[in-house]
Amino acid sequence: MTATAPGHRPAAAVFMALAAMLSGCAAPMEGARVAASPPAPAPVEVAVLAFNDFHGNLEPPRQAVAATDGQGGTVQVPAGGAAWLASALEGLRARHPHSLTVSAGDLTSASPLASSLFLDEPTVEAMNRLGLDFNAVGNHEFDRGQHELLRLQRGGCEKLTLREPCQLERFAGARFRYLAASTRDASGVPLFPASAIRTFGEGAQVVRIGVIGLTLSGTPLLVTPSGIAGLTFAEEAETINAEVPRLKAQGADAIVVLIHEGGRTTGAPDPNGCNGLAGAILPIMARLAPGVDVVVSGHTHADYICEVPSADPARSVLLTSAGQYGKELTEITLSIDPAAHRVIARRARNHIVQSVPFASARGPVAASPLFPQYAPRADIAAYVQRYVDAAKVFAMRPVGKLSGPAGRGEGAASNTGGPLGNLISDAQLAATRGAGAQIAFMNPFGIRAPIVPALDGTVTFGDIYLAQPFGSALVTETMIGSDIKAVLEQGFDDVGPEQALAPSAGLVYRFDRSRPVGQRIVSITLGGKPLDPAARYRVTMNGFLALGGDGFSVFTGAREAVIGLTDIEALESYFRSAARLDVPQEERVSASAARE
Template sequence: MKARPAAPRRRRSFAAGAAAVLGLSLLPWAGVAAVTPSAAQPGPVPVQLLALNDLHGNLDPVDGPAGSVSRITESGDVVRSQAGGVAGLATLLKDAREGQQNTLTVGAGDLIGGSPLLSANFHDEPTIDALEELGLDVASVGNHEFDEGPDELLRIAHGGCHPADGCAVPDEPYDGADFPYLAANVTRKGSAEPLLPPYWIKTLPGGERIGFIGLITRHAPDVISAARIRDVEFHDEVETVERYSRELTEMGVAAQTVLIHEGGAHGDSVPYNEDCDDGGPGAKLGQPIRTLAESFPPDVDVIVSGHSHEPYVCTVPDPAGDPRVVTQAASFGRTYTDLRFALDPGTGDVLRGTVEAANHPVLTATPQDPAMAKLIGTWRERSAELEKKPVGYITDDLPGRGSTAPERPLGGVIADGQVEATRGNGAEIAMIQPGGIRADLTYTSSGDEGDGVVTYAEAFRVSPFETGLVTMTLTGDQLVEVLRQGFSGANEDRARFMQPSAALSYAVDLRLSGGARLDASSVRVAGQPVVADREYRVTVNEFLAEGGNGFTEFKDGTDRRGGDMTDTAALVSYLQSASSPQSPLAPPSPARIEVRE
């Protein structure tokens, strides 16, 4: 199977050269003089774009299913391989640039945030260093760029030491990212000015220009802790792109690309080389990116997306009916996208008939780039003692992020740890959303600690947010409604099976739709049917407690107590108390969620 759609594709690329960050005329970064494209060009100008998204600070490969990619072979079989690792990615990007006249490397958000200890221990400065070494030219923000709030994002973009933890390297103030972060549709409340530049213009050696508009899904507040973004607003994507596309056009920038942190779901474990247009243009491209891609103005030539973590290369018709390519690479650096196209030397616009694109895997066997390996090794030395500390022992794999089953063994372990950590607040049960599980715990060691040993770094990678836990009171009716919201409202199209602690169980009928999928009569606490007006003490992370991921019923919980334990600390504490070398922890039996099909 090929990853190319039936319609022609493009490829974006930019060579080193002068770059200008441009915004609204009233903004402080505006005012860079426009450059008139060169009139003398021997023929179409080739351009290459290398794209990545949702790296989440994973400088090393991710273990287990979450770190694998699928490929369709010529015989039609699907083969899975382990992938990832920024040192290998650096090697492949250098190879991809060989022989190309104009190459640019771009990102579509969530490059940092939700990161493993190696990066998170230093507030993701190691990942910014690595992205600079990769040659990243420009990136849009994603929801995880806001994990520590807008002020920390501005520090990451512009430099300065962390206000609480100081300089990651003593006496060496962090100097900020050497690439622009774009946030066209993010403003402070009450302001019309974007938090970061709305677009960036690349001028090629021949004078041709390409504009990049960077933005994030307007639904970002649904997946960011509300406490972190109280003074920030996220605006409509289509209106935003129309505004800045028009501004670029008025400046004479005909070639335009959108970098957007929003994607589409079209199945679990999608092969990176699947033909997205098999059955028609964009036949397998999911929502909401499909509607956005069909709605952005025709002057936009290419759309690079992120957020849903699924690799695809698709075409959709723009409002003028012309085919337009939409791409996304897999998360965690497992694949990258290579797009190529040509510019008309007269108009500077993209020749859409020349566009081609494909996703390529970053297999773990890829030779490591020496400079990148050295950079990562330097950061690793600074946190090696903490990373290698044993915190638990397991008898078998505990699938989490890489699991496609409704009940994930690692989800149960995390929830059990959270309820144990908050018994002092009266907790009876705990729940965690699937997206809060960032990796798998594997029995086979990838280091020198030995099989079955869980290190602090491995536990942190599973639960990296260090988000506070909140214990609240819910009535039985509210508890049922929380579980129902996993299949209705914001989760109508993509069910979220809340992962319960041992005392909570429920049943779901997948033959039904919406909230009806939850069998309310099946909900039990400590083996007893839930009682509508009885009060239960429930622990969740702060993100859920504020209504995140569409679980708005949590916002009505009463008698809230928290602040003395984080999700990360709860997992580490549970692994330490519930396991030992002589008595390792076994996967919980799959009896908490019953699925009827």
């Protein structure tokens, strides 16, 4: 028998003891291993609440949203107004612990009197109060020039336009962030930040939304050149694709693009439909690289919810638009996997911001029980009313009388001037006879609202300002007949939305869409006689058109140009020229059924 040292055990005994210890620890160690690998975090939902083309419509704009009634018909729903939009936003935010509020451009300018008289300062402050986070810069944001736009972001009372800033209160500037990825100064630096990131959630459920904002590359065609001197507007898809990897490198789990460009649908009105989508947004979407989840669009004032192919044939991108003037609000819900850092589900819906009934050019528009009716948020309603009251001295001043309502055309006819386009062009012709004018043209997209007189026919300055809020100077120039035909052809050249210029009394033209581009105007008469291609004519248009606005570049070849009154002055003067004006009812522009 071998002796052992005190305090030591034989090797076999030690081995058995160790085995027993390990056996006893096996189950607890397995349990510890499971606890160290918690289940994957649940998806995080973030709502993106979006609108576009608000255009300073602080009050309900006296316009409706056309929607399906569920029985194959259409219903007109009165909608809009900042206080009602605020309530709609609050209702949607209550459904979502995490949300982001965004706008796809043209938040300001081309605005009603209560905003534009005060350089749209009250619109910016109303947006501060209702909780806007980001706004992509639209083309109309440049209407008063880039320096005034910068003031809207930064605040202050520096006078940069003809109007006085800070008339009712010191202007503190936007608390939301303007984004302008494609708008660059001479050194190539964006005028505003290209993008931003917003973080939601805590711990393992933190997610980040990257937001890119930009305007359309065609902005130089749509604004006064002096207002954008030194700026360039880069191609949209290329700009977006360059920004996506930067945001991904900063940890963005989802990417939302706010772009002031859009499309239009066809068929019966459907705020949530996507029937026959066409327009300048589609070539941009087709070039988008992987990484973009949602595109919030604008500019065309249309409403739609679409899934659109991108550069990756296996992947579509959600595309939305919420009409115009705050009449609709898009609720976009993103379900994000915080571990995989990607969007795993998404959905969107346009909600009508139903507000108050009104009288339209076609009769009364009543509240609809088919859609929620919002109450105005009291604090914003009171704030807006302060500016409405201050503008009343201008808005309520009578300018004349009108035989009945005058509108530009609605739905499929919105690209024609209609009776109001005829009335405006007649007013501009009358105002420029002293410059030799024989013809005047009005661009229908420059008509912002119908003129609806009071029961006794009275029309106020506020009424005509709603229709023509730009204050654009009239230009009368010499054009030969062939150039007049060429400029009318540009309204049907398949570049941008179709737009039939509204002519003054005496000029009538017909078009045929089945003909090739450049040959679609089939007849033009002036005073009942064919327009002479070689003859010289004096033609009036607003300054926007004279600079080639809306793509009518033929107007830029001005000869013997004379600058006159502003468009609003001309319209007021025309109303004052008669005890009562009759709404022009004759058809001056029409489609030809057969080739001539």
